[in-house]
Amino acid sequence: MSVDRPAIADSHEPKTSHEKVNGSNSQKWKQDRSRFMGETRAATNSDSSLTPQVFRRRIHLTIGGIIAFWVVLAIRLLQLQWIGSDSLAAKAVQQQSAFETVQARPGEIFDRNGRLLATSVATRSLYIDPSAVSDISLVVNTLSTILNLDVDRLYARIEANREKKFLWIQRRLTNEQAEQVRQLKLPDDWWGFRNEYLRRYPQGSLAAHLIGIRDIDGQGHGGVEQGLGKRLAGTSGKRELIRDARGRVIDVVDIEATATTENEQESESPFCDGDSVALTIDSVIQLFAERELDRVMQVWNPRHCCTIVMDPRTNEILAMASRPTFDPNRPAEVSDDAWINTTIGAMYEPGSTVKPLVVAWGLQQGILRRDERIFCENGRYRMGRRILRDHHPYGWLSLTDVIAKSSNIGMAKIGERLENRGLNQAIANFGLGKKTGVGLPGEISGLVRPLPQWDLFSTGSVPMGQEIAITPLQLIAAYAALLHEGQPQRPKIVKQFVEPDGAKAGADMLLTSNPLDGTSAEKKWPPRINDEICRWLIESPMSDVVKRGTGKRAHLPGYAVFGKTGTAQKIDSQLGRYSSERLVCSFICGAPAENPQLLVLLVVDEPSLGRNHGGGSVAAPAAAEILSRSLEHLRISPTQPGPLAEGETSQSRN
Amino acid sequence: MYFRFGFAVILIVVVSIAGIALEKRSLELRRDVSHQQYQLDVMRDELSESQFHAQQLGAPTRMLDHVEAEQPRYAVRDKSARVADERSRFQLSREDNVRDNRSR
Structure with a gap:
C-alpha cells in the first residue's frame, strides 16, 4: 500500500499556476512523506518480524479469531436455544419452581344464628424419613422426651420401618411441642412437619348426634359431618411456588387439585377449601x-x-x-x-x-x-x-x-x-x-x-x-x-x-x-x-x-x-x-x-x-x-289470657 | 461526536439501571405478595382458633344458667308471678340500699 502511494502522488503533479502556487506545499508533503517512510523503514529494519506480510497475517488472524468467536457463540446459542432447549428449560423450571401440598380447610358448621358448632384449627404433625436417619437413638431420645412417647416403642417403630421414606411420629402437636421440636435442630432431611386440620367443637356435646365427628384423617362419621362430608371437606391440592436464586418464594403461581380429603382419590376438580354450612338448628333451643x-x-x-x-x-x-x-x-x-x-x-x-x-x-x-x-x-x-x-x-x-x-x-x-x-x-x-x-x-x-x-x-x-x-x-x-x-x-x-x-x-x-x-x-x-x-x-x-x-x-x-x-x-x-x-x-x-x-x-x-x-x-x-x-x-307472644294477677283488671291488661 | 456517543452510552446505562431497579422492585413486591398470602393463611388459622375460643367462652351451655338465674321468665309466667318477682327484687334492692346507707 505504501508502495503505491508515490505513483498516485506523482500523477497529481501541479500543472497550472494555481497548482504552482500549491506546488510548494505538495513538495513539502512529499519530503515529509519520504522522511516518514524512511523513519518507518528504519524502524522496521530494526524489528525484522514486522514486515507487511506479518502485519497482514496478524490482521487476518485477528479478524479470523473474532469471526471464530462469534461462530462459537452462535453454535452455543443454537445448542442452548434449539437442540437442548427442552431439557434446559425443564431444568430451569425445576430450579425455579417447587410444589407444596396444600390441605383443604374443612368448612365450618354454624347454627341458624351464626353460632359456631364446628371449626378446624391448624396443627402440625411430625414425621421422619427413617431411611435418612443415621442416628436413631438421637431422634428417639430427643423426641420421646418432648412428645412423652415411650422410648422403646418409638425405637422399635423406627427400626421396623427403616426402609420407608415416611413415618408419622406424632400427629397434631401443640404449638409448644412443635416449637420444641424445631429447637432440636435435627438435620433437615430427617424430619418434617405437615400441616393438618384438627376438628374442634366449641359447644361441646351440644347437638353431637346431629353434627357427628370428623376423625384424624378428615373422614366424617355420623351427622352432618358424614352426610355433607364431601362438600365440607373441599379438595386438597398442590401449590406451585416460584423461587429466586436464593430460594426465596417470589410467586405463588397456581394451585392444582390432587385429591379429595374425603377419599384420597384423584380428582379433576380444582383445589378449593370446603364450604361452610349453616344448619337450621338454634343452639339455645x-x-x-x-x-x-x-x-x-x-x-x-x-x-x-x-x-x-x-x-x-x-x-x-x-x-x-x-x-x-x-x-x-x-x-x-x-x-x-x-x-x-x-x-x-x-x-x-x-x-x-x-x-x-x-x-x-x-x-x-x-x-x-x-x-x-x-x-x-x-x-x-x-x-x-x-x-x-x-x-x-x-x-x-x-x-x-x-x-x-x-x-x-x-x-x-x-x-x-x-x-x-x-x-x-x-x-x-x-x-x-x-x-x-x-x-x-x-x-x-x-x-x-x-x-x-x-x-x-x-x-x-x-x-x-x-x-x-x-x-x-x-x-x-x-x-x-x-x-x-x-x-x-x-x-x-x-x-x-x-x-x-x-x-x-x-x-x-x-x-x-x-x-x-x-x-x-x-x-x-x-x-x-x-x-x-x-x-x-x-x-x-x-x-x-x-x-x-x-x-x-x-x-x-x-x-x-x-x-x-x-x-x-x-x-x-x-x-x-x-x-x-x-x-x-x-x-x-x-x-x-x-x-x-x-x-x-x-x-x-x-x-x-x-x-x-x-x-x-x-x-x-x-x-x-x-x-x-x-x-x-323465639318471642312468640301468648295468645290466650292467663289468670289475672292480684290488683289487675282485664282492661289494664289490654 | 464524542459527546453524542457518550450521551448515548450514558442513556443506555441509565435505562438499564432503571430497568434493573424496576425488576428488582417488582420481584420484591411479588415476594411481599406471596409472603402476605402465607401471612393470610396464618391469620386465618389464628382467626379460627380465636373464634373457637370465643365461641367456647360464649357458648349457651356456659352462659344460659347465669342468664336465667338473673332474669325471670316473663313470657310463660302469669302476671301475678311476674309482679311477685318484681316486688321481691325491688324489696331486695331497697334492703340493699338501706344496708349500704347504714354502713356508710
Missing part, C-alpha cells in the same frame, strides 16, 4: 332440649330418649337431640350405645300418637263425622279372638273425646270402618315407615308390613299405633304434613351453604327427589286432607288432650297448646307378647293452636325409675318445658 333430656334421664332412667323441635311452617328442625350422648371433642371416650341418633336411627311403635292421623284420614274419606259419637263398650271389646281394653271404661264418646281420652276401643272401631286398606293408605300418606330424606346418614325407614300381611289384629292394632315401627322424625314429619293439608313434608336440616369466598348458596339438600313419592321435592301436591279437618283436629281434639285429656301436664298458661300422648308397650321377646312393664312413652305437642309455629316430640324408651309410666306423666312435662322455653326464646 337445642340446649333447652338437651337439658330436658338430661333431666328425663336423671328422673326416669330410660334406656334412651330423644327429642325433636320443628318449625312446621318451614319444616326446619330447630333442635334434635338424643341420649345417651357424647362429646365430639373426645371421640375416644364415646360408648357404643351413644353413637346412635335415636331420632332417625331407632324405630319404635308410636302408640296413641298416630290416632289423630288415622282420624284425619277417616274424616277425609268420609267414613267419620266430626260430631259423631262412638260407643266404647265400657272398656272391654272383643275383636275376633282378641279382647281390647281401655285404661278407663268409657261408654259413648264423641270423636273429640276418643282422641282426648285416647280410647283404644274407639280407635279400633274407626279401624274397622277404614279397613286394612284404608289404614294402610293413611299410614303411607303420612310417610310413616319411609325415610324422610332429611339427608342425615343412618336414617332408617322403619317397619310397615305389606298390606297382604295385615289381618284382623292389624285392624285393631294399627289405629292405636301398634304393628308399625317408625322413627321419631317420621312422626313429627307426619304432623307437619297434617299441618300442610296432608302434603308430604321433608324435614330440613340445612339452612344454607357458604362458599369459601363468602358467596351464599341455597340449602340444596342431598336428595333431589321427594323420598315419599320419588318425585321432585318442589312439586306442590293437591291437598290430601281438607284444611278444615286439619284445623279442627288441632284446635279441638288435640287441644282438648292438653286441656282435659291425657296431656294435662303440658298445659302452658297463655298459650293454646295442642298435643297427643303415646304409651306404647314393647314386645317381650321371651314371652312373645306385649310387655306391660317395658314401655315407650312419647308426647307430641305444638303451639299456638291457631297458628302452629312449633312442634315438639319427645320419646322416652323404657323408663325404669318412678311409677305410673305413660306419655302424659313421663314425656309430656319435659316436652312442654321445651315448648315453653322455645316459645319464650
